[in-house]
Amino acid sequence: MRINIDLNDDLLAEARNYSKAKNKRAIVEKALTAYIALKAEERRRLTYKERLDSLRSRMRSVRLSIDTR
Secondary structure: OOOOOOOOHHHHHHHHHHOOOOOHHHHHHHHHHHHHHHHHHHHHHHHHHHHHHHHHHHHOOOOOOOOOO
Protein backbone atom coordinates (compact mmCIF):
# COMPACT_ATOMS: atom_id res chain seq x y z
CA MET A 1 0.00 0.00 0.00
CA ARG A 2 1.32 3.41 -0.86
CA ILE A 3 1.10 6.24 1.63
CA ASN A 4 2.79 9.60 1.98
CA ILE A 5 3.93 10.45 5.48
CA ASP A 6 6.04 13.20 6.94
CA LEU A 7 8.81 11.54 8.97
CA ASN A 8 10.80 13.25 11.69
CA ASP A 9 14.27 13.66 10.16
CA ASP A 10 16.05 13.39 13.51
CA LEU A 11 14.31 10.13 14.38
CA LEU A 12 14.99 8.75 10.94
CA ALA A 13 18.68 9.66 11.20
CA GLU A 14 18.91 7.99 14.59
CA ALA A 15 17.14 4.89 13.27
CA ARG A 16 19.70 4.73 10.45
CA ASN A 17 22.47 4.60 13.07
CA TYR A 18 20.94 1.41 14.52
CA SER A 19 19.87 -0.21 11.28
CA LYS A 20 21.63 -1.69 8.31
CA ALA A 21 18.67 -0.68 6.18
CA LYS A 22 19.60 1.32 3.13
CA ASN A 23 16.40 3.29 2.59
CA LYS A 24 13.50 4.87 4.45
CA ARG A 25 11.05 2.18 3.41
CA ALA A 26 13.20 -0.58 4.90
CA ILE A 27 13.60 1.38 8.14
CA VAL A 28 9.84 1.93 8.42
CA GLU A 29 9.15 -1.77 7.69
CA LYS A 30 11.64 -2.83 10.38
CA ALA A 31 10.07 -0.39 12.82
CA LEU A 32 6.59 -1.77 12.12
CA THR A 33 7.84 -5.33 12.49
CA ALA A 34 9.46 -4.49 15.84
CA TYR A 35 6.29 -2.71 17.01
CA ILE A 36 4.11 -5.68 16.11
CA ALA A 37 6.46 -8.09 17.89
CA LEU A 38 6.49 -5.89 20.99
CA LYS A 39 2.70 -5.61 21.12
CA ALA A 40 2.25 -9.35 20.52
CA GLU A 41 4.63 -10.08 23.41
CA GLU A 42 2.74 -7.63 25.65
CA ARG A 43 -0.54 -9.34 24.80
CA ARG A 44 0.95 -12.78 25.46
CA ARG A 45 2.28 -11.68 28.84
CA LEU A 46 -1.04 -10.10 29.79
CA THR A 47 -2.88 -13.30 28.88
CA TYR A 48 -0.39 -15.30 30.94
CA LYS A 49 -0.82 -12.93 33.90
CA GLU A 50 -4.61 -13.20 33.70
CA ARG A 51 -4.45 -17.01 33.66
CA LEU A 52 -2.00 -17.02 36.57
CA ASP A 53 -4.23 -14.68 38.60
CA SER A 54 -7.22 -16.90 37.87
CA LEU A 55 -5.33 -19.99 38.96
CA ARG A 56 -4.13 -18.30 42.15
CA SER A 57 -7.66 -17.24 43.06
CA ARG A 58 -8.95 -20.79 42.55
CA MET A 59 -6.08 -22.20 44.63
CA ARG A 60 -7.00 -20.03 47.63
CA SER A 61 -9.97 -22.29 48.33
CA VAL A 62 -7.95 -25.50 48.08
CA ARG A 63 -6.82 -26.97 51.37
CA LEU A 64 -4.07 -29.56 51.44
CA SER A 65 -3.73 -32.04 54.23
CA ILE A 66 -0.34 -33.57 54.81
CA ASP A 67 -0.05 -37.04 56.27
CA THR A 68 3.33 -37.38 57.99
CA ARG A 69 3.07 -41.03 58.93
